[in-house]
Amino acid sequence: MKTNKNILVTGAAGFIGYHLFNRLSQQGDNVIGLDNFDYPCGAEIDCMRGDVRDATLIDKLIGEIDVVYHLAAQSDVNRSYIEPDLTFKVNVGGTENVLKACKKHKKRLIFASSCEVYGTAQTKSISEEHPLKPHSPYAVSKKQAEEICIEYATKYKVRVSISRSFNIYGPLQRNDSYGAVIPVFVKRISEGEPPEISGNGTQTRDFMYINDALQAYEIMFKSDLYGKPINFGTGKDVSINSLANLIIKLFDFDLRPVYEGSRPNEVMKLRADISKARKLGFNPKISLEDGLRSYIDWFKKED
Numbered sequence: 001m002k003t004n005k006n007i008l009v010t011g012a013a014g015f016i017g018y019h020l021f022n023r024l025s026q027q028g029d030n031v032i033g034l035d036n037f038d039y040p041c042g043a044e045i046d047c048m049r050g051d052v053r054d055a056t057l058i059d060k061l062i063g064e065i066d067v068v069y070h071l072a073a074q075s076d077v078n079r080s081y082i083e084p085d086l087t088f089k090v091n092v093g094g095t096e097n098v099l100k101a102c103k104k105h106k107k108r109l110i111f112a113s114s115c116e117v118y119g120t121a122q123t124k125s126i127s128e129e130h131p132l133k134p135h136s137p138y139a140v141s142k143k144q145a146e147e148i149c150i151e152y153a154t155k156y157k158v159r160v161s162i163s164r165s166f167n168i169y170g171p172l173q174r175n176d177s178y179g180a181v182i183p184v185f186v187k188r189i190s191e192g193e194p195p196e197i198s199g200n201g202t203q204t205r206d207f208m209y210i211n212d213a214l215q216a217y218e219i220m221f222k223s224d225l226y227g228k229p230i231n232f233g234t235g236k237d238v239s240i241n242s243l244a245n246l247i248i249k250l251f252d253f254d255l256r257p258v259y260e261g262s263r264p265n266e267v268m269k270l271r272a273d274i275s276k277a278r279k280l281g282f283n284p285k286i287s288l289e290d291g292l293r294s295y296i297d298w299f300k301k302e303d
């Protein structure tokens with residue numbers, strides 16, 4: 001959907017930012033990407049090098065555009081335990097810079113929050129009213145960033161949408177030591193190595209394919225529920241054990257997962273209640289099995 005807007009995507013060299021940048025550009029919008037290349041996804045992108053912690057730069061850029069998709073973040077939970085200071089400065093301080101500029105220039109903002117703000121589900125699925133009990137420094141930083149978004153929406157009428165996405169996966173997601181579980185499992189299994197599961201593998205996640213995540217961003221852009229976080233996921237969860245076995249099956253290999261120590265404070269259950277998103281028109285279309293097949297096809301071509 002072409003919007004005829006000038007758009008800034010922060011974190012455009014990252015996994016989701018790259019896909020969003022391309023989708024918006026292909027629609028014919030005028031898109032500027034910004035990234036400091038701290039942890040890019042590796043695909044080539046015509047993107048400005050700059051840092052969201054640089055308030056002067058952010059003010060200047062936002063003065064020149066209509067809409068900001070703010071995705072730049074230290075996005076890794078494990079790294080946030082090692083570098084909490086950096087995580088807070090980028091995720092909270094950077095978001096505050098973006099909000100201040102949006103307030104000053106009266107610009108529209110879509111903020112990428114995360115299901116990590118909830119902590120382990122206390123109910124079968126997690127609605128937006130579920131208590132927020134973030135476990136990791138990353139999760140706390142996203143909660144704090146959300147709080148500032150909500151304050152700017154209510155006090156200063158900044159038009160900020162907040163998306164609480166559950167686990168997103170797809171092509172270009174990193175599979176290195178800080179990589180997400182699906183790319184890491186796919187890489188290991190493709191090499192004939194057993195997937196390594198932390199803990200006993202009963203922890204569950206709600207995995208959403210990148211195309212559905214992009215649909216979520218389109219819905220957020222159209223919505224006027226400013227300052228009100230909205231969940232985006234599939235509404236279904238799968239255990240890490242089942243995920244590992246499904247990927248093994250898709251490769252048609254004879255492997256058994258191996259188990260290593262639990263991660264400190266790991267979130268044990270995440271499944272989105274997406275009733276609110278559905279009311280806004282969100283309709284996740286890609287099943288886990290289809291999404292994994294697409295991802296594996298892409299991975300095999302890249303390898």
Ligand SMILES: NC(=O)c1ccc[n+]([C@@H]2O[C@H](COP(=O)([O-])OP(=O)(O)OC[C@H]3O[C@@H](n4cnc5c(N)ncnc54)[C@H](O)[C@@H]3O)[C@@H](O)[C@H]2O)c1
Pocket residue numbers: 010011012013014015016017034035036037038039040041050051052053070071072073074075076090094112113114115164165166167168169
């Ligand atoms: N991947 C998921 O499952 C998921 C789920 C929910 C929310 N999110 C959020 O969506 C956003 C994008 O996630 P992703 O998976 O693409 O992460 P990513 O790490 O691949 O992308 C983040 C990008 O931000 C850049 N960046 C980091 N610090 C920066 C700074 N100071 N200034 C400018 N750029 C900086 C990195 O270099 C990277 O390219 C993040 O805010 C993340 O927290 C992701």
